[in-house]
Amino acid sequence: MPGPFTLGQIASRLGGRVAGDPQTLIRQVGSLEHAGAGEITFFNSKRLQAKLGETRAAAVILAPDSEKLTKLPRIVADNPYAYFARVSQLFNSVVTQAPGVHPSAVVSATAKLGNNVSVGAGCVIGDDVVIGDDCCLYPRVVIYPKCSLGKRVVIHAGAVIGADGFGIAPEEGRWVKIPQIGGVSIGDDVEIGANTTIDRGALDDTVIEEGVKLDNQVQVGHNVRIGAHSAVAGCVGIAGSADIGRHCTLGGAAMIHGHIRIVDHVHVSAGTLISRSLLKPGTYTGIYPFEEHEAWKRNAASLRRLSKVKSKGKKDG
Numbered sequence: 001m002p003g004p005f006t007l008g009q010i011a012s013r014l015g016g017r018v019a020g021d022p023q024t025l026i027r028q029v030g031s032l033e034h035a036g037a038g039e040i041t042f043f044n045s046k047r048l049q050a051k052l053g054e055t056r057a058a059a060v061i062l063a064p065d066s067e068k069l070t071k072l073p074r075i076v077a078d079n080p081y082a083y084f085a086r087v088s089q090l091f092n093s094v095v096t097q098a099p100g101v102h103p104s105a106v107v108s109a110t111a112k113l114g115n116n117v118s119v120g121a122g123c124v125i126g127d128d129v130v131i132g133d134d135c136c137l138y139p140r141v142v143i144y145p146k147c148s149l150g151k152r153v154v155i156h157a158g159a160v161i162g163a164d165g166f167g168i169a170p171e172e173g174r175w176v177k178i179p180q181i182g183g184v185s186i187g188d189d190v191e192i193g194a195n196t197t198i199d200r201g202a203l204d205d206t207v208i209e210e211g212v213k214l215d216n217q218v219q220v221g222h223n224v225r226i227g228a229h230s231a232v233a234g235c236v237g238i239a240g241s242a243d244i245g246r247h248c249t250l251g252g253a254a255m256i257h258g259h260i261r262i263v264d265h266v267h268v269s270a271g272t273l274i275s276r277s278l279l280k281p282g283t284y285t286g287i288y289p290f291e292e293h294e295a296w297k298r299n300a301a302s303l304r305r306l307s308k309v310k311s312k313g314k315k316d317g
Contacts, residue, residue, distance in 0.1 A: 003027055003091050004038065007059055007073055014086050016061070020073030024059050029088045032057070042084035043069070061087065095136045095154060102139075114151070126162070132188070144200060150188035150210065158195040161186070165199035165206075165222020165240055178202060180222060187211070193218065193234070202240075209246070221258060233270065 005013075008022030030039035032048060035057035042061040043052050052060070052070055059073040061080045077083035097118045101107060105123040114133035119125065123137050126145035135153045137143075144162030155161070167178035182201020187210030192198070196214050198206060199222040206222055208214075211229040219237045220226070227246035232238075236250045239258030244250075248262060251270030256262070261277040268274055269285035278284060290296070 005090065007040075007075060010040075010087060010090065011075055013090070014083065016075040016077040016083060018073070019067060019076055020059070020071075022073075024073040026059060026087075026091075028091050029084065030057060032060075040075075040084075040087060042080045044080040097136055097138060108145070120157070138194075144184075146183040147186070147200065148183065149186045150190065152189050153186055154191045156192065156194040156196075156216070159192050160197045161192075162200040163197060165202055167202045167222060167240075182206065182223065184208070187228070190214075196220075199224075199240075215252075227264065 004025050004027040006022060007018045007024045007026065010026065011018050025038060026040045027038040030036065030041050032041050032043065032051040032055045035041040035055060037058055039057050040059045040061065041055060041057040043066060044063065049069060057072065059075065060070060061075045061077055061083050063078065063080055064076055067074065067076050075083065095118065097120055099116045099118045101119040102121040102123070104121045105119045107119065107125045108127045108129065110127045111125045111129040111131070113131045114135065116134045117131055118136040120137055120139035120141065122140040124142045126143060128146045129143050130148040132149055132151035132153065134151055135149050137155050138157040140158050141155045142160045147162040162184045164180040167180055168175040169178055180200050180202050182203050183205045184198050184200050185205045186208045189211045190208055192214045193216035195216055196218040198208065198220040200206060201223045204223060206220065207225045209226060209228040212226050213231045215232060215234040217235050218232050221238055221240035221242070223241045224238050224244070226232070226244045227248065229246060230244060230248040232250045233252040235253045238244070238256045241259045242256050243261045244256070245262055245264035245266060247265050249267045250256065251268055251272065253271045254268045255273045257275045260274065261279070262274070263279055263281060265281035266278050267283040269283065269287060272284060272286040274284065
């Protein structure tokens, strides 16, 4: 584990302003509730002010408008959460698996691996796969043939890259499979969560641009494009040929229909179904709040009657 570092040394590396003793020694990061001697935490919500007053951390990272809420040694930063992430990286490696190919991994002779690549136990890498420098594949990742990864890509256990997309055509009551001859192209600095699946394209590639972060158990259909630095939370489903812009966020269990376009800087709330293109940046929510079942049925029935009420109002007018 690197360190320890003083608050002054941390600020000299990452910026920010030290308030209090710059010689305060930090050995690790911790939470407001559980941090102790030698640990630094962060504070970014006034709702947690009571916990800030009770914390036993050696120091805290907070915003300028919160600086006076504690007398602890502190680093003042405009974005405490992001600053905390950078501090944590000083003490903890982002990748915990050593470089090299595990003996149980199966790597095609035609695959090309860059420098400092880590391939975990039970991984399978298919023909003509290209993996860039400093990538890390945790155990049992499967990459089908003709897929490519940029540099510093992290793929967590059980993810499958390049399986066939759901391409089938109806014919006389049966389904005819459409060969999926595209690949998957993944940019630099992408992270893919455990058991996430990214289908290969039917004709052209499925594309995940640089800096995209995919949580666990995300399904990305064939020929989807996800723009740079977008983030997708767990259990999201993205149907084929959806085009998602840059710097977008999709909340957990959101569902995205196929063949639609979502422009840059769109934020979709958790559990929301997006069934048409979103051509204006902003936040979109389509969640019906839960309540006791009988009350929910009454309100749902009222909603179904709204169209009739609206229609009647037009006729009366």
